Amino acid sequence: MARLALPIFLLLSFSLLCCSRPSRTRKAISPRQAGGGEDEDVKSQVERLWQEVNALKEMQALQTVCLRGIKTHKKCYLTIEEPKHYHDANEDCIAQGGTLATPRDLLENNELRDYAKRSAPGSRDVWIGVADIVKEGQYVDVNSLPVSYFNWDRSKKQPTGTKRESCVALSVVAQGKWYDDVCRSLKKYICEIVIP
Known part of the structure; x- marks a missing residue:
């Protein structure tokens, strides 16, 4: 191409x-005369x-x-099976033209969970693009926009609210529930690329 x-x-x-040249039969007009x-x-x-x-x-x-991944809701999702820290995972997604996946509603969350089960069998959890790194308890996506949809695992009292656990993972084994974890933990992750 x-x-x-x-x-x-x-x-x-x-x-x-x-x-675009003038013909010989017509008088040539300069760009100044024609207004360019x-x-x-x-x-x-x-x-x-x-x-x-x-x-x-x-x-x-x-x-x-x-x-290589799946296409749904004007987005492509791609599971990366090489475990990385949260920030390294997001940098890798950016290099591929996207960001860490951020579910915006229950339907997207369930699709990510099901895709993670299929694409990374045996995985317990994956990083998603939600964190409260800047201000404790104020969760934003990787573009620093406030998150309005949450799927916390309330049975495990999530989020825990500690400053050490600022990055969010989607638990495949807990049916797509979220929990906060230490950003330096190594996890597989899902990239999200928005299709124009």
């Missing part, structure tokens, strides 16, 4: 420049073409991630 993009771009640019409209039109067409090429590259990358 990248090999084809540059030649296509050059061909289109050349054809636009070639075809044609130059601006060509520039905007070239800019639009570059935007389309970049959008296609982004969609191709998303499709690659989605093929």
